[in-house]
Amino acid sequence: MPPAPSNCPSDPASTALEHALAVASRGLAVIPLSRTKLPAVRSPHRAEQRRSRCRGECGRIGHGVHDATTEPDAIRALFAAAPWATGYGIACGRPPHHLVGLDLDVKNDVDGIAALEQIAAAHDFVTPATVTVTTPSGGQHLWLRGPVDVRVPNSVGRLAPGIDVRGSGGYLVGPGSITTRGQYLLASGGPRGEIAAVPESLLQLLAPPPPPPSKRPGGLPVAGRQAVGLVDFVLSSTPGGKDGTGRNDRLFWAACRAYETGGPDTDGVVAALIAAAVHIGLPEAEARATVASAARSVA
Template sequence: MTDWDRALAAAHFAAERGMAVFTLARSKKPAIPSPHPPGRERDQCRAACGRFGHGVHDATDDHARIDAMFRAARWATGYGIACARAPHHLIGLDLDRKNGLDGIADLARLATEHSFTVPNTATVATPSGGLHLWLAAPPEAVFPNSVGAVAPGIDVRGPAGYLVGPGSLGTTGRYGFAPGTDPNLIAPCPPELLALLTPPPAAAVPVVDAAGLRERIHHQKPYVQAALDREAALVRAQTYPGRAKRLFASAAALGRHLPTGVLDEALAFDTLLEAGTATGLSPAECEHTIRRGLARGAGTLRPAA
């Protein structure tokens, strides 16, 4: 059996489980070149013309069209799986273990700090020693593709993104299901992890003016100032693991002052944001944790649906 035959058979197997697939070259790039000249039409067509050569937009679970696509790319040695499409609405977590990165350890750290369990789910082993985790998202979830934004070793594949399918051959080796994994089990993404994958727009995370922040704290009543200083110090002193838990607890402690009006919410947020990012947490992680903690302390945190 040739590498082309292996890739075709594996692509059909994926399609039988509801995955939309398309052909990849050994470089892990789309195997079929664009049918359009560079320009506006190429950017906007997204396979509406019916021809092959639109990358992930060619992805389908129709077996006849998969055969036709592979016949048009006899050099293909793999296939891509389109993410965020029905029925699974797949989130692909690419956990790199190369060039000093360790996405597996990064995910374990996030699970500890944000109190979720990484579920057993279909997992693909990559030739470089990393893993691709397949998780199901709610149909209404909106999350961006990202490289190292959630954590240095974690890339996220969502809408218009794809993962290299198991059975594919790349330049460094073959992709395959990790030992012990169930190809038919695609577990739901934990809500806490999904929240980390959907950070607010960058503008929603303010840049903290440290000098201005100190001046604002100085003008608070003494006991409020003491509370801000105490909680910020506790956050800065916390080392891994437990940084996010400490940040949440401090936010909840300060949140108890919000209903009385003696503490300005923006000041509490800015104080904790500066302290949290000083520990190495990302601004997105800090904002999510602080907002929930303040709401918990104020008694306005709604339970997860």
């Protein structure tokens, strides 16, 4: 893991790069972050009129977590392209560690740390000692090693209020990063190198089976290449739009395409899109409001 960060680094950008390179040497892919915890390298598609779905296929940098790498020269190039970066993100779900991050928030009346303890007691597992990062708000990031053959999705508050999950397509703010709220630090007294495996009981909660297919009028399952593609597009969303498109944005776009296509299956496709949005953590009322907005826009 990275060296213990200084409480008052003289050069935040150099410090962030140093920590990012140290973490990458352990097989964890990284990207530079700005003080707002968003990817620091600007998108090469930002001036395009239509939203781009490029994830780096264009060969340029600026695709958020899709830029994450363990190659030292590539990491230095990313930081050189964003000299304002004061932190770094660690991509989750990638080999060899298949990192799963538990973001335990502690603020106001929410206590994610206590909530995880209650979940562990209810489902008969022990939260393992693992790499732990303290956040500026007093919360924690727990690093866990996921299995090779299970895709853990990102979620916000689905497990419990105050617990966000960073899985495939997501990232964690790395220790040593400086943000607008303060610095992320390795927890003192905890493991600094060994990432513990996700307990099996917890894994069942983090990666539940996919929801059953939505039904068309008449009880037939939603089918068709376009419908499947739209649902997959929503399911691949990441919280907060860290991949360039947020969950609401993707749901709105997919619903617009469904309404534009029309046909007798539209209601079934829209229901499947709402189910997909709820599955990745979007509140149902919010998902339905987004779909209704898409319907009005197309009309």
